[in-house]
Amino acid sequence: MTAEEAFRYLQRGAIEIVPEEEFRAKLESGRRLTVKLGADPTRPDLHLGHAVVLRKMRQFQELGHKVVLIIGDFTGMIGDPSGKSKTRPPLTLEETRANAKSYVEQAGKILITEDADRFALRYNSEWLEPLSFKDVIFMASQLTVAQMLEREDFKARYQQNVPIRLHEFLYPLAQAYDSVAIGADVEMGGSDQRFNLLVGREIQRAYGQPPQVAFLMPLLVGLDGREKMSKSLDNYIGVAEPPETMFKKLMRVPDAVLPEYFELLTDLEADEVAALQEKGGPVGAHRVLARLITGAYALPRIPARIDRAFYEALGYRLEAAGGDKAPGESRYPEATRAVAEAEARYDRVARGGIPEDLPEVGIPEDALKEGRIWVARLFTLAGLTKSNAEAKRLVKDRGLRIDGEPVTDPMLEVTLDRPRVLQRGKDRFVRVRLTVSEPRTG
Amino acid sequence: MTAEEAFRYLQRGAIEIVPEEEFRAKLESGRRLTVKLGADPTRPDLHLGHAVVLRKMRQFQELGHKVVLIIGDFTGMIGDPSGKSKTRPPLTLEETRANAKSYVEQAGKILITEDADRFALRYNSEWLEPLSFKDVIFMASQLTVAQMLEREDFKARYQQNVPIRLHEFLYPLAQAYDSVAIGADVEMGGSDQRFNLLVGREIQRAYGQPPQVAFLMPLLVGLDGREKMSKSLDNYIGVAEPPETMFKKLMRVPDAVLPEYFELLTDLEADEVAALQEKGGPVGAHRVLARLITGAYALPRIPARIDRAFYEALGYRLEAAGGDKAPGESRYPEATRAVAEAEARYDRVARGGIPEDLPEVGIPEDALKEGRIWVARLFTLAGLTKSNAEAKRLVKDRGLRIDGEPVTDPMLEVTLDRPRVLQRGKDRFVRVRLTVSEPRTG
Numbered sequence: 001m002t003a004e005e006a007f008r009y010l011q012r013g014a015i016e017i018v019p020e021e022e023f024r025a026k027l028e029s030g031r032r033l034t035v036k037l038g039a040d041p042t043r044p045d046l047h048l049g050h051a052v053v054l055r056k057m058r059q060f061q062e063l064g065h066k067v068v069l070i071i072g073d074f075t076g077m078i079g080d081p082s083g084k085s086k087t088r089p090p091l092t093l094e095e096t097r098a099n100a101k102s103y104v105e106q107a108g109k110i111l112i113t114e115d116a117d118r119f120a121l122r123y124n125s126e127w128l129e130p131l132s133f134k135d136v137i138f139m140a141s142q143l144t145v146a147q148m149l150e151r152e153d154f155k156a157r158y159q160q161n162v163p164i165r166l167h168e169f170l171y172p173l174a175q176a177y178d179s180v181a182i183g184a185d186v187e188m189g190g191s192d193q194r195f196n197l198l199v200g201r202e203i204q205r206a207y208g209q210p211p212q213v214a215f216l217m218p219l220l221v222g223l224d225g226r227e228k229m230s231k232s233l234d235n236y237i238g239v240a241e242p243p244e245t246m247f248k249k250l251m252r253v254p255d256a257v258l259p260e261y262f263e264l265l266t267d268l269e270a271d272e273v274a275a276l277q278e279k280g281g282p283v284g285a286h287r288v289l290a291r292l293i294t295g296a297y298a299l300p301r302i303p304a305r306i307d308r309a310f311y312e313a314l315g316y317r318l319e320a321a322g323g324d325k326a327p328g329e330s331r332y333p334e335a336t337r338a339v340a341e342a343e344a345r346y347d348r349v350a351r352g353g354i355p356e357d358l359p360e361v362g363i364p365e366d367a368l369k370e371g372r373i374w375v376a377r378l379f380t381l382a383g384l385t386k387s388n389a390e391a392k393r394l395v396k397d398r399g400l401r402i403d404g405e406p407v408t409d410p411m412l413e414v415t416l417d418r419p420r421v422l423q424r425g426k427d428r429f430v431r432v433r434l435t436v437s438e439p440r441t442g
Numbered sequence: 443m444t445a446e447e448a449f450r451y452l453q454r455g456a457i458e459i460v461p462e463e464e465f466r467a468k469l470e471s472g473r474r475l476t477v478k479l480g481a482d483p484t485r486p487d488l489h490l491g492h493a494v495v496l497r498k499m500r501q502f503q504e505l506g507h508k509v510v511l512i513i514g515d516f517t518g519m520i521g522d523p524s525g526k527s528k529t530r531p532p533l534t535l536e537e538t539r540a541n542a543k544s545y546v547e548q549a550g551k552i553l554i555t556e557d558a559d560r561f562a563l564r565y566n567s568e569w570l571e572p573l574s575f576k577d578v579i580f581m582a583s584q585l586t587v588a589q590m591l592e593r594e595d596f597k598a599r600y601q602q603n604v605p606i607r608l609h610e611f612l613y614p615l616a617q618a619y620d621s622v623a624i625g626a627d628v629e630m631g632g633s634d635q636r637f638n639l640l641v642g643r644e645i646q647r648a649y650g651q652p653p654q655v656a657f658l659m660p661l662l663v664g665l666d667g668r669e670k671m672s673k674s675l676d677n678y679i680g681v682a683e684p685p686e687t688m689f690k691k692l693m694r695v696p697d698a699v700l701p702e703y704f705e706l707l708t709d710l711e712a713d714e715v716a717a718l719q720e721k722g723g724p725v726g727a728h729r730v731l732a733r734l735i736t737g738a739y740a741l742p743r744i745p746a747r748i749d750r751a752f753y754e755a756l757g758y759r760l761e762a763a764g765g766d767k768a769p770g771e772s773r774y775p776e777a778t779r780a781v782a783e784a785e786a787r788y789d790r791v792a793r794g795g796i797p798e799d800l801p802e803v804g805i806p807e808d809a810l811k812e813g814r815i816w817v818a819r820l821f822t823l824a825g826l827t828k829s830n831a832e833a834k835r836l837v838k839d840r841g842l843r844i845d846g847e848p849v850t851d852p853m854l855e856v857t858l859d860r861p862r863v864l865q866r867g868k869d870r871f872v873r874v875r876l877t878v879s880e881p882r883t884g
Contacts, residue, residue, distance in 0.1 A: 080583070081580045129576065131574065132573065133573040133578055133612075136612065138520075141526075142608075143607070143608045145596075146605060154587075166583065166590060167579045
């Protein structure tokens, strides 16, 4: 691959590379580049939002470059130094190390982590703890207060009189010094990291280093189609979730953001995605996405490229993307089996199909009046609703079914002369059956 | 002296004591208090503006408390860490020590410096150099960005888009940590130090120390009657200036600020000052001030109280403050002699009297035309003006005299049939005398 080809390959999906010409020059140098990513040890759960950046780094690895993952344990172990907030207690050394281990395990689904030429894990306490007040003053002198207040989040907080504690202005310096410590050529981040990554350039320059290139990837929107994917908003797909969950969640991606998911999470060509959406409608495209991602993440490590070749290696044909099952032979039988099972379950649920192995609940005879029971009471006795009131509400939202049929009348009375299958939402089922009461004595 | 008497004695002249009730409590404790003053080693020249604060500290010493003078060598040795300004090069260790020595020598005219129970000199590099990044983050977390931007000078610069480099926000933390290091009970400062002194309280609290009292003295206005006294504005009276200069400058204090000078630089009672101004007019009051201060600073160390008793000890009577010479016997003969000489010289000059020992300049015959020379040319040849243009300008301002008479006509032509005394301003004199040119040959 020429430097220009490498540039085009890596540029795909990037939102911004600052500055592009320096990035080209670094690629042309033929050197093994040091590509930095900072990881927050207080949030060790990786989701597909993280995967956007990690997949790009994997591509750097495929080209022979070296990824350095920096665990920000220095600030993690400080917690909230002002002691004003109880919500962010400092991590112990053990917690930090355990979280880092978990982070690396998950990242290892995407990154090559076992080859020292292509991966290193570093803890920034190694170089930040020895820094002195004088070093901090030197770094701080490179920036102005006005610059700091131009960072979007600081600007908003300052304008809205939400206190910014002064040490928060120092954290970008810590991150920037990480770049100095490892001599970063490129720092990767989501687009919300733009400011911090550019501070890295300033600080490297101040220490006489060639400045890093800020490589910015877009933020993946969550399943709500609005907010950035995050665990706290519960709009995420975890990289380590079971295939079944992953498949189901991917089928829920809003149509409007589906092209974004393809672009950021797969390597299908834009025209292939467009054709999919045109030909098969969104459901067809959804299914291809769900198979690709579920298949990729069912492997111990995702392939470097999640593209047509990988789709076919799973045994599918891209032309038949309307929802057909895998017709061909798979080169990844385990992944294909995981996808097939997840897809089959999804289809059963989506088509109102009833799973085979249902929990059963007995309804005592005397809960019925003249052979009938109020639908709300029935769902509550079955444990699918917490109260009759909740059941009534769910009926209004068409959220309850009996034997596959939606309940529409909240005052419906049901007979139990045969077992019935109660269903809440798409995937909660219970089979109910009448139980004969013991005759009462005395 | 009771604690209440001490409070009233020390409170005199203070602009603010924050908080007053804590200060009372500290005095009531009966402990020897640690009274801190920070000194800037880059500006070792002390003037009467500094004396306002130093005199107050001397009063603490007289009551048995201990003054700790902190030389801010830590920041002095950093200079401008951004390297953006060439005007503030870092001081070497030697320069810092030399400046500190000079500072202490001058301060020793006011403070008791030789008694370890009442004075200590410390360099803040001792405790600031070992501070780590973590310590800085801890301190910074105690303050918000908004608080910093409320400091008057920062606020103005931010609003006017004059860059504030981020490290400037860290300097108040350094100063605050000085208070922690020495366990300050009281920190003294000019009113422009209010913010920094209160930051000291916050940081002491964060380290579990009882917070210091911020003891704020007014800023002495300079001889221009407008700006704070400072060397760079050339509106100052140095504590080490010769008596003659000091006396002359004190006689120039604008009437409007004379009561302020009495209040901040002497211990005369307010009614005594009022009587002086009423009875003797401003000149009488000026003369008392000039004698008091010139006399006090002519001593190796000023007295603890510069009051009526001291004035009388110099041999003057306060009632006779209209300009009479010392009639009585002096308990400080050297000081009295210094004042008397300075005053005599001042009077000679002020009354247009011409000093005895004048420099002489010869004016060559051929500089004259028909026995006369243009006044502007004459002053320039005599070296009292830089150019004819300057001389013309000074004539307009009535700034030039010949034989004690003001020159009013800028085109005046002067004869030199006898030696003339040229005078610029109040105190620059030259005697000019015609010199006969050598006959020109060839």
